[in-house]
Amino acid sequence: MYNELIQQISEYMGQGEEFAVAQVIWREAPSSGKPGDKAIILKDGTLIGWIGGGCVKGIAVKEAKEAIRENKSRLVRIDPNAENNQDGSHKTYRMTCHSGGIMELFIEPITPNPQLIIVGKSNIARALSKLAVASNFRVNVLSKDADKSMFPGVNNIHNRVDLTKVKIDRNTFIVVATQGEDDEESVKIALSSECNYVGFISSLRKSKKIKEYLNQTELSKDRIDLLKTPVGMDINAKLPEEIAISILAEIIQLFRDPNRSVEESKQDETVGNDTYINPVCNVPVSKKEAKHTVNYGDHTVYFCCDGCKVSFDADPDKYIGVLESR
Numbered sequence: 001m002y003n004e005l006i007q008q009i010s011e012y013m014g015q016g017e018e019f020a021v022a023q024v025i026w027r028e029a030p031s032s033g034k035p036g037d038k039a040i041i042l043k044d045g046t047l048i049g050w051i052g053g054g055c056v057k058g059i060a061v062k063e064a065k066e067a068i069r070e071n072k073s074r075l076v077r078i079d080p081n082a083e084n085n086q087d088g089s090h091k092t093y094r095m096t097c098h099s100g101g102i103m104e105l106f107i108e109p110i111t112p113n114p115q116l117i118i119v120g121k122s123n124i125a126r127a128l129s130k131l132a133v134a135s136n137f138r139v140n141v142l143s144k145d146a147d148k149s150m151f152p153g154v155n156n157i158h159n160r161v162d163l164t165k166v167k168i169d170r171n172t173f174i175v176v177a178t179q180g181e182d183d184e185e186s187v188k189i190a191l192s193s194e195c196n197y198v199g200f201i202s203s204l205r206k207s208k209k210i211k212e213y214l215n216q217t218e219l220s221k222d223r224i225d226l227l228k229t230p231v232g233m234d235i236n237a238k239l240p241e242e243i244a245i246s247i248l249a250e251i252i253q254l255f256r257d258p259n260r261s262v263e264e265s266k267q268d269e270t271v272g273n274d275t276y277i278n279p280v281c282n283v284p285v286s287k288k289e290a291k292h293t294v295n296y297g298d299h300t301v302y303f304c305c306d307g308c309k310v311s312f313d314a315d316p317d318k319y320i321g322v323l324e325s326r
Contacts, residue, residue: 005039005048005049009021009040009110012040012042012110012112013110013113015112016112016113016115016138016167016171017042017112018043018110018111018112018169018170018171019040019042019043019064019068019109019110020064020067020107020108020109021038021040021107021108021110022038022039022041022051022060022064022105022106022107023037023051023105023106023107023108024036024037024038024051024052024104025075025104025105025106026103026104027101027102027103028101030100030101031052031078031100031103032053032056032101033050033051033052033056033103037049037050037051038050038051039051039060041060041061041064043065045061045065045274045284045286047060047061051105052103054291054304054305055078055095055096055281055283055304055305055307055308056078056103058278058281058283058285058304059076059093059283060105060107062283062284063076063091063105063107064107064109067107067108067109068109070109071109071258072109072258073106073109074091074106074107075091075105075106075107076092076093076104076105076107077090077091077092077093077104077105078092078093078094078095078102078104078105079092079093079095079102080094080095080096080100080102081094081102082094084282090104093281093283095307096281096305096307112138112169113136113137113138114137114171114172114173114251114252114255115137115138115139115168115169115171115172115173116128116129116132116137116139116140116172116173116174116251117142117163117166117173117175117190117195118132118139118141118142118143118151118175118177119141119142119143119161119174119175119176119177119178119186119189120142120143120176120179121141121143121144121145121146121150122177122178122179122181124177124201124243124244125141125143125175125177126150126240127240128175128177128244128248129141129151129153129154130152130153130244131241131245132248133154135248135252139153139154140154140155140156140157140158141154141156141158142160142161142162142163142166143157143158143161143178144160145159161182161185161186161189163190163192163193163195168193168194168195170196171255172195172197173195173199173251173255174190174195174198174199175199175200175247176199176201177201179201179202183202183210184210184213184214187200187210187227188214188217191224191226191227192219196226197226197228197251197254198226198228199228199229199231199232199247199250200228200231201229201230201232201247202229202230203230207230210227210229211224211229214227231247231250232246232247232249232250233247233249233250234246235249274286274287274288275287276290276302277326278302278303278304278308279301279312279319279320280303280307280308280311280319281304281308285302285303285304287302290302290303291304291306291309292306292308292309294312294313296316296320297320299320301320301323
């Protein structure tokens, strides 16, 4: 199992997927997970591996999704004798499973290397690709007549500016380095994507002209305002390589900023179509994998373990009230 998980971790990183690794670091019997047990948890809540079932699985999925979104590791303690709380070192959940036991998990988000999409084949574009490859970026180049001799070491080269061929995630950065070759259309295509960083290499005069053009298109003001032009840190760069350094430095600074804002989906990522928040322990449970399902009035209630169902059966109106207050 360990070798399989290592292989899958490598595959997900190569695909640019964000995920978390959860590992049992301590337990008190009779919890089913044992120290060293580990699992991969994807952004959609899919769990691959084993760290325990029931409440443990639901709590791990919930915390893994938050760890991925915040890009912060965490220690999680699950204890039948404790109340839900958070301090400087732990998040603690009350174990409601009848099986009992205490467990501590370490959950670590895995962020893939940033992806740089370079539009154009100018000298600056080529210098930027070399630096990005050397910095372990995932690099895609979009430009007519571009080839491997111009851009050695990049992941992919596309012979047209078509972003539908490239998977864009929150760690993607686009730099338009066309420098006179279809500038307006290239910038428009880049801003029409879901990428939250679009830079355009240009002079101040050209920057003004490009924004005048964009204001006449169907693009929203928010998307137009997103455009960074001129792009890069001000280091008084002159040569293509120096300009490339200034751009990559700006991207790295943004990528490493723990407070950078990321445009989130309007739907809460902690809850998917198959995910239900158990009203007893407030932990997500998969509807397909629920240990118990109860129909009460107009509600279908899903439980992760025997303990939650017993608590619900003892005072159903209390927990229905929780559901109706959401």
